[in-house]
Amino acid sequence: MKILFDTSTLIALFVTKHPNHQAAINYFLDAKKREATFYICTHTLAEFYRHLTSGRKYLNYSPAMAHRLITESIAELFISVPLNENDYIEVISQLKTASLHGAIIYDGLIAKASAKIQADFVATYNVEDFQRVWKLTSSKLVEP
Numbered sequence: 001m002k003i004l005f006d007t008s009t010l011i012a013l014f015v016t017k018h019p020n021h022q023a024a025i026n027y028f029l030d031a032k033k034r035e036a037t038f039y040i041c042t043h044t045l046a047e048f049y050r051h052l053t054s055g056r057k058y059l060n061y062s063p064a065m066a067h068r069l070i071t072e073s074i075a076e077l078f079i080s081v082p083l084n085e086n087d088y089i090e091v092i093s094q095l096k097t098a099s100l101h102g103a104i105i106y107d108g109l110i111a112k113a114s115a116k117i118q119a120d121f122v123a124t125y126n127v128e129d130f131q132r133v134w135k136l137t138s139s140k141l142v143e144p
Contacts, residue, residue, distance in 0.1 A: 001121070003031055004039040004114045005078065006107070007047040008125035009144060014069060017058035020125060020144065027123065027144030040078045041113035045070060047106060081113040100132060108133040115139070 005013070012024035031038070049070060052061040061069070091108040095101070100108075107126065111133045114122050119139040124130055127141050 001036040002119040003121045004119040006124040009123040042080045
């Protein structure tokens with residue numbers, strides 16, 4: 001089973017003060033027992049770093065702490081799915097056709113990464129946003 005985590009679920013998994021932390025942990029551990037393989041889009045690394053170091057609410061990690069979490073935990077547990085220029089252009093073209101603009105591009109990129117690996121599931125706490133770009137993949141959305 002292949003599960004691609006989006007940024008919202010990755011943050012919930014690793015940030016103990018996040019309101020969905022325990023649910024994300026339980027989902028991850030249950031999937032691990034079922035021998036799931038975990039993935040992230042390479043773009044998610046940058047988005048994760050941005051959120052952790054934003055200083056908002058419970059997201060007040062130093063750059064060094066965020067770097068350590070990414071290199072020592074995320075890189076060990078998740079396989080990164082790289083996107084190339086053609087992937088980006090394809091997503092942008094599909095968003096143009098659907099008249100979608102703004103930050104939805106990031107969900108589109110994650111959906112594209114999901115399609116590239118033929119993920120069974122995309123774990124997200126932004127189901128409503130992902131439904132807007134879901135034509136880009138056949139993976140099932142799951143909210144841990």
